[in-house]
Structures are given as structure tokens and as C-alpha cells.
Amino acid sequence: MRHVTVIGAGVVGASTALALRRDGYAVTLIERGEPGMGTSYGNAGMLSVTSCVPIAQPGILWKVPRLLADPLGPLAIDWRYLPKLAPWLFRFVLSSAPARVEHISKALMSLLVQIIPAYRELLGPEAFQDLARPGGVLHVYQSDRAFEGAQRSHELRRRRGVAMTILDQSQLRQAEPSLAPSFKHGVLMPDSYRAVNPLRLTQTLVQKFVDAGGELVTQPVDRIERAGKDRLFAVGNGSKRELDTVVICAGAWSKSLARDCGVDVPLETERGYHVMLPKPGVMPRLALSSGDHEFAITPMEHGLRLAGTVELAGLHKPPNMQRADVLLRAAREMFPGLNDEGATTWMGHRPSMPDSLPVIGQAPGQNRVFLGFGHGHLGLTFGAITGLLLSDLIAGRPSRVDLEPFRADRF
Secondary structure (H helix, E strand, O other), rough: OOOOEEEEEHHHHHHHHHHHOOOOOOEEEOOOOOOOHHHHHOOOOOOOOOOOOOOOOOHHHHHHHHHHHHOOOEEEHHHHHHHHHHHHHHHHHHOOHHHHHHHHHHHHHHOOOOOHHHHHHHHHHHHHHHHHOOEEEEEEEHHEEEEEEEOOHHHHHHHHOOOOEEEEEEHHHHHHOOOOOOEEEEEOOOOOOEEEOHHHHHHHHHHHHHHHOOOEOOOOOOEEEEEOOEEEEEOOOOOEEEEEEEEOHHHHHHHHHHHOOOOOOEEEEEEEEEEEEOOOOOOOOEEEEEEEOOOOEEOOOOEEEEEEEEEEOOOOOOOOOOHHHHHHHHHHOOOOOOOOOOEEEEEEEEOOOOOOOOOOEEEEOOOOEEEEEEEEEHHHHHHHHHHHHHHHHHHHHOOOOOOOHHHOOOO
């Protein structure tokens, strides 16, 4: 029986390890800390079948000066990081060409149609029902300008077959009475789910992996060393572990590990923020997306989560919690009477590729190295299907999705 080591116990790594263990492989899952406590901990909790719109849209180039000038905007760039970011940003702008956006959207949709069946397969029907709620996501707009500005994205979703219903002001009030009456427009996309607790979802996957006989190891992996032609070692904290087959699922920290294996990928971190309100006093019926301020509002079992924003500033700059404060101020506009007592804030590192497509597949030129990272805003959404695709690939089964758009060497 071949042994597989999965590096990273976020939702992608946990899903991959569980899928491989169920395939009969001896599997070791390595995480430097508590499983699920990285980026998988703090996301918006969406299992979003509608997210076929890439971040880079036509016209993004002309917005770059504004992104540099507004450090608290929904999408901000730290000008001090710009020299290092420039190659990624160049590819990001190239990805905004209309033909590329259409291609990227189709590739995203090929994964999105699989996400709910994939979670049901990995979690089982009872655990899935416990951890995920149907009902969709409601995009809401306070201004006509924001609503009109979103039409290009909604048209792209329509072309991909996403179900949606346009709501006028009175229909919006009926759908979500907790919203301030100043909101004018809504777009309901009913097919998405939301996680009641993203951390508990990841921990459930890890527990199922351990219960199935998988090995969980708490240890940092700082680098992967190659000895000769065929030997690989995971090195960290003074230890050295030989690898048979390895799957790199280390999120934003995957770039250096992939480079150690001879694979150079344009991976960056989008620093995302959240505010958690344990006693919000207002609890929306549905998961919401603010079209005016571009963030998500998600009801969870432990409170109300406000999550979003993109900050391109690298892995090492300290968090700018003023960005979390912006989320809270916007939420107060949305929900009269919102209570922020006991609020907590968080920042995490989304692993993002310039074209909004993850890397899923075998490392180019490597027989025993596989890659699953770069999911950007869709790590939770794509966790289970990525794990199943990688297990199919390692087992030599036909892929349920064409993996060509997700190749590491596509650039």
C-alpha cells in the first residue's frame, strides 16, 4: 500500500486526506497547529454554487490607482508591497480580458456544480445536514449605482446557468425584514448553502479521517528537500520525514513548498478580515452579500459573521484591524439595532492565483508530488471537490472534472 502525506489540515487538506484514506491509502496529515485554525477558520462560511465570477474583471487596470490610494477599500494594495506584487498583478490584469473572464468562469462552474454532492459524499448525509444549511444567498444593494455596477457579474452568472430572482424594494423587505428600509434592490440566488460553523466542518472532516485510521501529526513543514533523483523529505522544527507521495495543501504557504519540488507558481495572499458578533441582536434569515460594501454577512451557530475585503500586502505585514472596523460600520448601516457587544476580529491569508482558479493536479514533471491550493475566496466551497479530484488522480481513476484549466504550469 502506497503512503501519502498531505501537508496542511485546512478544509482542502482535510478533505484530501479523508478521500485518500477511504481509498485505502496509508495517509499522514501534517499541520503545524490545530487543524482548521488557519484560513479555514475565519471565512464567510459560504458553500457558494454561484461564485463563477473571477475577481479580475474588465476595466480593473484603471482601478489600480484607486486601490493604491484607499487602504480601507474593499480591494486594497499596500504600495510598499507593490514591487514584489507586480508580476502577480500583471497576470491579474491580463486575466481581466473579456475572453479570459469567460474561460475562467466556465472552469469555475465545472467545479461549482460538484461542490454539494462532494460534501455529501465526504461528510455523509447526517453530518452534512448538521453542518450546512440551504436557502441560498441574497445580494442586497442600498444604491442604484451599486446595483447597476453588479449587472455584468449577474449576466455572467446567467450565462453559466445560475438560478437567480431579482427582488424589488417591497419583495426585499419580505425576504429579509431585518434589513434597513433604505435597501432598494436584491438578487436571490437560492441554490447555495452556508456552513453553520466553518471550523467545526473542517474538524469533522479531520475526525472522520482519524476515525478511519489516518495519522494526524502536529509539526511544521518549513521546506521539502530532495535527495538525489527520487527521495523527498519534509523538514521542519529539527525533524526530517521521508515522503513517498506528497500532496501540498498548505494554503498561502504552499508557494515555497511547491518551489522546493521544482514548481514555480504565481501564488499570493489576499488578506481577508472578519468580525464575529456573538450576540448580534439581529439575525438575518439568509446569508447576505452587500453589493455596496462587498462583504458577506452569514448567520452561524455561534453568532453573526461579517467577512470580506481583499488586502494585497503579503504574508508578514501585521493585520490592519481598521479594515475589520469598516465591516462593522457597514453592518450597522444594514441592520438597525445591531449589537456589537463581545465582538471579535480576525485576519487570515487567502491563497490566491491571479486568474481566480485554484491549482489542482500533479506537479509538472513530478511523479509523486500533487498540488491542491490557490482557492482564493472559495477554499471552503471547493474543499471537498478538490479532495475527491486529487484522490481520483492519485488512484488513477478518470477525473470527474477536466483539470486542464487548473494546471500549475498554465502561466
